[in-house]
Amino acid sequence: xxxxxxxxxxxxxxxxxxxxxxxxxxxxRTRRGSKKVxxxxxxxxxxxxxxxxxxxxxxxxxxxxxxxxxxACISVNGVLTxxxxxxxxxxxxxxxxxxxxxxxxxxxxxxKGHSLEFLRExxxxxxxxxxxxxxxxIRHNMAYAIHKYFHDRGFFYFHTPLITGSDAExxxxxxxxxxLDLNNVPKDENGKINYKEDFFGKEANLTVSGQxxxxxxxxxxxxxxxxxxxxxAENSNTPRxxxxxxMIEPEVAFNDNNDNMNLAEDFIKYCVQWALDxxxxxxxxxxxxxxxxxxxxxxxVVKVEFKRATYTExxxxxxxxxxxxxxxxxxxxxxxxxxxxxxxxxVEEHYKRPVIMTDYPKEIKxxxxxxxxxxxxxxxxxVLFPKIGEIIGGSEREVDYDTLMQRVEENHIPLKxxxxxxxxxxxxxxxxxxxxxxxxxxLLFVTGMSNIRDVIPFPRTPNNxxx
Amino acid sequence: xxxxxxxxxxxxxxxxxxxxxxxxxxxxRTRRGSKKVxxxxxxxxxxxxxxxxxxxxxxxxxxxxxxxxxxACISVNGVLTxxxxxxxxxxxxxxxxxxxxxxxxxxxxxxKGHSLEFLRExxxxxxxxxxxxxxxxIRHNMAYAIHKYFHDRGFFYFHTPLITGSDAExxxxxxxxxxLDLNNVPKDENGKINYKEDFFGKEANLTVSGQxxxxxxxxxxxxxxxxxxxxxAENSNTPRxxxxxxMIEPEVAFNDNNDNMNLAEDFIKYCVQWALDxxxxxxxxxxxxxxxxxxxxxxxVVKVEFKRATYTExxxxxxxxxxxxxxxxxxxxxxxxxxxxxxxxxVEEHYKRPVIMTDYPKEIKxxxxxxxxxxxxxxxxxVLFPKIGEIIGGSEREVDYDTLMQRVEENHIPLKxxxxxxxxxxxxxxxxxxxxxxxxxxLLFVTGMSNIRDVIPFPRTPNNxxx
Numbered sequence: 001x002x003x004x005x006x007x008x009x010x011x012x013x014x015x016x017x018x019x020x021x022x023x024x025x026x027x028x029r030t031r032r033g034s035k036k037v038x039x040x041x042x043x044x045x046x047x048x049x050x051x052x053x054x055x056x057x058x059x060x061x062x063x064x065x066x067x068x069x070x071x072a073c074i075s076v077n078g079v080l081t082x083x084x085x086x087x088x089x090x091x092x093x094x095x096x097x098x099x100x101x102x103x104x105x106x107x108x109x110x111x112k113g114h115s116l117e118f119l120r121e122x123x124x125x126x127x128x129x130x131x132x133x134x135x136x137x138i139r140h141n142m143a144y145a146i147h148k149y150f151h152d153r154g155f156f157y158f159h160t161p162l163i164t165g166s167d168a169e170x171x172x173x174x175x176x177x178x179x180l181d182l183n184n185v186p187k188d189e190n191g192k193i194n195y196k197e198d199f200f201g202k203e204a205n206l207t208v209s210g211q212x213x214x215x216x217x218x219x220x221x222x223x224x225x226x227x228x229x230x231x232x233a234e235n236s237n238t239p240r241x242x243x244x245x246x247m248i249e250p251e252v253a254f255n256d257n258n259d260n261m262n263l264a265e266d267f268i269k270y271c272v273q274w275a276l277d278x279x280x281x282x283x284x285x286x287x288x289x290x291x292x293x294x295x296x297x298x299x300x301v302v303k304v305e306f307k308r309a310t311y312t313e314x315x316x317x318x319x320x321x322x323x324x325x326x327x328x329x330x331x332x333x334x335x336x337x338x339x340x341x342x343x344x345x346x347v348e349e350h351y352k353r354p355v356i357m358t359d360y361p362k363e364i365k366x367x368x369x370x371x372x373x374x375x376x377x378x379x380x381x382x383v384l385f386p387k388i389g390e391i392i393g394g395s396e397r398e399v400d401y402d403t404l405m406q407r408v409e410e411n412h413i414p415l416k417x418x419x420x421x422x423x424x425x426x427x428x429x430x431x432x433x434x435x436x437x438x439x440x441x442x443l444l445f446v447t448g449m450s451n452i453r454d455v456i457p458f459p460r461t462p463n464n465x466x467x
Numbered sequence: 468x469x470x471x472x473x474x475x476x477x478x479x480x481x482x483x484x485x486x487x488x489x490x491x492x493x494x495x496r497t498r499r500g501s502k503k504v505x506x507x508x509x510x511x512x513x514x515x516x517x518x519x520x521x522x523x524x525x526x527x528x529x530x531x532x533x534x535x536x537x538x539a540c541i542s543v544n545g546v547l548t549x550x551x552x553x554x555x556x557x558x559x560x561x562x563x564x565x566x567x568x569x570x571x572x573x574x575x576x577x578x579k580g581h582s583l584e585f586l587r588e589x590x591x592x593x594x595x596x597x598x599x600x601x602x603x604x605i606r607h608n609m610a611y612a613i614h615k616y617f618h619d620r621g622f623f624y625f626h627t628p629l630i631t632g633s634d635a636e637x638x639x640x641x642x643x644x645x646x647l648d649l650n651n652v653p654k655d656e657n658g659k660i661n662y663k664e665d666f667f668g669k670e671a672n673l674t675v676s677g678q679x680x681x682x683x684x685x686x687x688x689x690x691x692x693x694x695x696x697x698x699x700a701e702n703s704n705t706p707r708x709x710x711x712x713x714m715i716e717p718e719v720a721f722n723d724n725n726d727n728m729n730l731a732e733d734f735i736k737y738c739v740q741w742a743l744d745x746x747x748x749x750x751x752x753x754x755x756x757x758x759x760x761x762x763x764x765x766x767x768v769v770k771v772e773f774k775r776a777t778y779t780e781x782x783x784x785x786x787x788x789x790x791x792x793x794x795x796x797x798x799x800x801x802x803x804x805x806x807x808x809x810x811x812x813x814v815e816e817h818y819k820r821p822v823i824m825t826d827y828p829k830e831i832k833x834x835x836x837x838x839x840x841x842x843x844x845x846x847x848x849x850v851l852f853p854k855i856g857e858i859i860g861g862s863e864r865e866v867d868y869d870t871l872m873q874r875v876e877e878n879h880i881p882l883k884x885x886x887x888x889x890x891x892x893x894x895x896x897x898x899x900x901x902x903x904x905x906x907x908x909x910l911l912f913v914t915g916m917s918n919i920r921d922v923i924p925f926p927r928t929p930n931n932x933x934x
Contacts, residue, residue, distance in 0.1 A: 132687075
């Protein structure tokens with residue numbers, strides 16, 4: 001076969017130099033046609049769009065043609081031709097074919113229309129489908145948009161540790177990391193586990209948040225963000241929970257909670273706009289097949305100004321709705337944590353736009369949030385989105401050493417794990433704020449998928465760590 | 468204090484609108500001067516450069532001035548003034564000062580010239596030093612350059628899992644991830660650990676490489692890269708080993724080993740050029756204080772064409788050196804794994820440029836590398852760098868199912884863990900290649916630091932998981 005440098009299909013479909021000899025390589029999605037001419041839809045992952053290969057059967061060996069089945073990998077030389085059909089401009093009149101890898105009938109993606117549940121069982125092959133190709137290209141684009149957003153604004157990407165010796169936040173159940181032999185756990189003279197024999201010389205866990213280390217960095221480098229894996233050993237088998245997920249946590253010295261809200265709104269609009277500008281082919285597919293309101297919802301979010309309301313105002317709205325006869329599953333009262341149904345009512349029914357809710361009761365928020373003068377509320381802020389509910393949670397941080405210590409004690413946080421964090425409030429303490437965005441939550445919103453297991457390549461959930 | 472919007476010091480030092488009222492916020496690095504006038508060097512982390520604050524002592528309250536000590540956080544309003552001294556163009560004639568956070572004499576960074584060893588013990592504060600500010604700004608820039616390089620070339624960032632149920636590569640010791648109660652490990656009727664009670668229903672570990680999952684993605688999306696944390700439970704207390712480090716692994720469908728080498732060379736030159744173009748202030752500091760040859764070495768690498776040589780040629784060069792009397796600690800013979808001393812001899816003494824070494828004996832390389840026709844060697848390629856030795860390792864992958872199966876058996880790799888990987892060779896197998904770059908190895912090269920614990924914020928090593 002003549003050697004012609006390969007063109008990716010995403011680039012090929014934009015070309016108009018019809019008559020040129022081109023090479024494409026990819027996987028056969030479908031093959032159809034008559035006894036004389038066949039049409040092969042070829043995909044190489046660079047785009048959701050296939051290129052159509054037109055094959056004059058008389059010019060090729062029958063044994064070769066037999067190998068061109070769904071899933072087979074082929075390399076093709078041919079003439080770039082203006083397409084007469086609708087859809088693409090360009091197709092290829094095939095001159096030479098090489099089969100790089102055959103694919104027999106046991107290939108699980110033979111036919112279209114597999115359920116998402118079935119595709120999760122073959123997560124190693126699902127990136128070859130239209131749906132997951134689209135989702136993972138969008139995932140890439142969202143990650144890139146995040147890095148670009150922060151870099152362009154002078155933030156530094158900061159790698160907080162995954163393995164940690166301190167459970168400072170105490171945010172739920174953690175995974176333990178160990179090199180001890182579980183068949184024969186070493187004990188000390190008191191019958192307690194002898195962690196001196198473990199790799200780190202003490203008990204170690206997988207992190208639930210990089211925020212505390214991020215604060216260390218922000219109070220030195222000014223503005224930082226983390227973007228890394230985070231872990232929760234929660235035994236929750238729901239469409240919204242993963243044991244391993246990715247989180248973005250910006251933290252900015254000298255930002256107050258108002259700056260923090262401005263950053264959050266600007267940031268998330270930038271990400272959604274990036275998807276609209278760079279992923280439209282994939283979004284159109286997902287809009288058509290999974291969520292007819294998707295593109296309209298994305299366009300809506302970037303257009304409107306987010307509503308800012310205090311928790312107290314939000315509770316009042318919800319209480320009025322209850323008074324008017326609206327039924328919620330969970331009770332509404334000042335002091336209650338908002339459930340997803342409450343958040344979605346405020347966003348979808350009442351304000352009809354994303355809401356940034358602020359000034360929550362201190363009892364339902366983390367110890368490190370800055371207390372307001374009322375002694376009851378803290379400068380937390382959550383961004384609530386249509387369909388998703390809470391997509392971002394953040395706050396201005398408590399910077400006063402004594403107030404913070406009091407909260408540490410009220411929350412029974414082991415002080416020996418916290419000395420390094422408290423040092424930031426001792427040595428040149430400064431106002432600062434930050435927030436966390438669950439990357440997969442953002443992806444649920446941007447792709448319109450409804451199960452979080454379908455927006456991460458290899459989901460980790462109770463009883464599942466396959467691949 | 469009058470509210471003036473804050474200017475970051477990196478931006479302020481570029482301004483020339485002398486006479487303007489400005490606000491800066493940051494941490495006091497030094498304070499010196501006479502009884503009448505003091506000069507404060509203020510840093511806000513946005514750059515290694517401090518801005519000089521000129522304070523007429525007579526205009527400020529004594530109690531306030533007492534609080535302006537090394538490490539204190541202050542906010543300053545003043546007039547941007549052309550600097551008469553050497554160094555910066557701009558300084559600030561201070562009009563108002565607010566102390567945001569005091570810093571008493573127990574602050575460990577009072578004086579300059581702490582050892583790197585000591586600074587590791589206060590890793591939570593070391594980002595406030597010139598050295599670690601520089602290192603972590605460069606770390607950010609290298610991460611950004613990597614994402615930009617791949618994004619601009621149509622690669623998709625792919626998140627491979629951290630927690631894995633398979634130890635397919637068998638690359639050294641792994642950390643176990645568990646929610647079992649180590650005080651009371653559940654056993655089954657045969658006295659074996661009952662992993663059905665563990666979170667994932669089976670034994671789970673932290674990943675040592677995302678390559679195998681990356682290959683799944685490349686054979687669907689075309690060109691992908693991973694960039695995430697990776698773990699080794701090796702009990703090695705050396706300046707080159709970390710238990711938790713970050714790795715970049717691109718994988719490209721239809722690339723042969725030659726394309727792979729071209730990609731590796733172009734990629735690493737791009738990263739180094741990015742540092743030269745974007746981090747010169749930080750590089751100059753590190754060049755002056757840690758490694759006088761740093762900038763010259765970086766400029767050298769981007770200028771020269773890397774030498775490409777086979778392992779067999781490399782061994783011949785080393786054998787000739789031995790014959791001429793050169794002493795190596797480890798023996799040189801065809802079939803031996805190259806030690807760092809051998810790699811550095813080839814790069815620094817013989818070829819005097821980076822070397823891409825190819826076609827290694829199959830016995831010393833991983834099972835997935837494509838075999839050459841000679842039956843003895845595989846299409847691996849390592850990029851060897853001055854000072855560092857191996858910085859990149861990669862290969863063209865074996866795509867033939869039977870040949871791969873034979874290597875799987877020779878290497879005693881548990882087949883039940885491998886079925887999903889082998890499927891890529893069954894269903895539309897395609898030529899593909901990739902490589903791995905240890906992010907901290909790259910940073911050692913680019914920063915000139917000599918201990919890997921000094922290029923990651925919170926190093927994890929045997930007996931150390933602090934912060």
